[in-house]
Amino acid sequence: MLEVIKIEKNFKKLKVLKNISFNVEPGEIVGILGENGAGKTTILKIITGLIIQDEGYINIMNQPLNKKSKKNLGLLLEGDRNLFLNYTVKENIIYFGSLNGIIGKKLKENTEELLKKLNLKNIENKIVSDLSRGMKQKLSLATTLIGDPNIILMDEPFLGLDLESKDIMIKTIKNLLKEKKSIIITSHDMDIMEKLCQRVIILHKGEILIDETVNTLKQDLLNSKSYTIEYKFNNYNLIKNEIQKNKNIIIENFDKNNFSFSGYKDKNLFYDVINILKDLNVEIISSKQKLPDLKEIYLNITKGYEL
Numbered sequence: 001m002l003e004v005i006k007i008e009k010n011f012k013k014l015k016v017l018k019n020i021s022f023n024v025e026p027g028e029i030v031g032i033l034g035e036n037g038a039g040k041t042t043i044l045k046i047i048t049g050l051i052i053q054d055e056g057y058i059n060i061m062n063q064p065l066n067k068k069s070k071k072n073l074g075l076l077l078e079g080d081r082n083l084f085l086n087y088t089v090k091e092n093i094i095y096f097g098s099l100n101g102i103i104g105k106k107l108k109e110n111t112e113e114l115l116k117k118l119n120l121k122n123i124e125n126k127i128v129s130d131l132s133r134g135m136k137q138k139l140s141l142a143t144t145l146i147g148d149p150n151i152i153l154m155d156e157p158f159l160g161l162d163l164e165s166k167d168i169m170i171k172t173i174k175n176l177l178k179e180k181k182s183i184i185i186t187s188h189d190m191d192i193m194e195k196l197c198q199r200v201i202i203l204h205k206g207e208i209l210i211d212e213t214v215n216t217l218k219q220d221l222l223n224s225k226s227y228t229i230e231y232k233f234n235n236y237n238l239i240k241n242e243i244q245k246n247k248n249i250i251i252e253n254f255d256k257n258n259f260s261f262s263g264y265k266d267k268n269l270f271y272d273v274i275n276i277l278k279d280l281n282v283e284i285i286s287s288k289q290k291l292p293d294l295k296e297i298y299l300n301i302t303k304g305y306e307l
């Protein structure tokens with residue numbers, strides 16, 4: 001569906017993207033995560049031809065990026081740069097529809113459908129310059145979707161949206177997936193990305209560190225989950241000393257009634273600790289485990305690359 005092949009980009013002497021390759025299939029949603037300046041927006045702009053790469057190729061539905069294949073793409077950029085501020089909400093949608101070759105009855109129907117879906121019906125006759133930021137964001141999405149693109153690229157679509165608008169945005173994205181669209185989305189909101197994306201690409205200083213399904217990432221880090229054990233014992237220093245002898249165990253917190261620990265890729269970690277407690281005759285009151293979330297995974301992966 002969408003292929004990004006060995007893209008390189010420099011802005012003057014600054015290397016902004018290095019050897020970027022990935023694919024997105026129909027019905028798939030990929031999240032691009034990365035710090036400010038990592039190169040996320042630049043990738044989306046290169047895919048849509050707004051910025052020309054120095055090296056590499058973009059293929060859209062097995063065609064190189066050109067005027068015709070570009071019709072399959074819809075790009076939602078931050079802010080209102082692609083809207084006509086002196087026109088109404090409805091006029092903007094109609095204009096972008098006609099730009100995409102949709103006319104007549106179909107244009108009318110699609111416009112009405114989007115106005116309703118995105119909760120814009122009650123402001124359809126408002127001039128865009130009078131709209132709030134979130135309303136403009138939803139209108140931008142409508143103008144992106146009116147051409148019914150197969151591949152949809154969204155740069156920070158949730159930025160500045162209130163809860164209700166965020167919900168509408170999420171529902172709209174989920175429906176697009178049901179229609180087998182390919183979606184790329186960038187965001188700093190890890191909770192939403194974790195819920196929405198099947199796959200994430202972690203970009204760091206213009207390089208792809210990770211391109212994995214969210215499930216695989218979680219599975220990989222499963223053994224680094226952290227545990228909390230509540231216990232009764234009169235000599236907690238003794239427990240601490242014994243546990244510290246195992247270098248794979250990272251003690252996160254230790255006090256007289258409970259302690260938390262984690263470790264990386266050690267399946268037996270939990271049992272090792274339990275065995276130590278058993279040998280010392282420590283009474284265990286309760287134990288809890290916590291799976292890593294996307295935020296912890298992201299921090300864990302990028303941490304090693306900071307230097």
Ligand SMILES: Nc1ncnc2c1ncn2[C@@H]1O[C@H](COP(=O)(O)OP(=O)(O)OP(=O)(O)O)[C@@H](O)[C@H]1O
Pocket residue numbers: 011016034035036037038039040041042043
């Ligand atoms: N037109 C440009 N001219 C020169 N440098 C640019 C240009 N556009 C982007 N850059 C630089 O390229 C790098 C990547 O920018 P980009 O906007 O892609 O980052 P980003 O990952 O989208 O960041 P953010 O999370 O802040 O949106 C940054 O160092 C930025 O300063």
Ligand SMILES: [Mg+2]
Pocket residue numbers: 040041042155
């Ligand atoms: Mg950006």
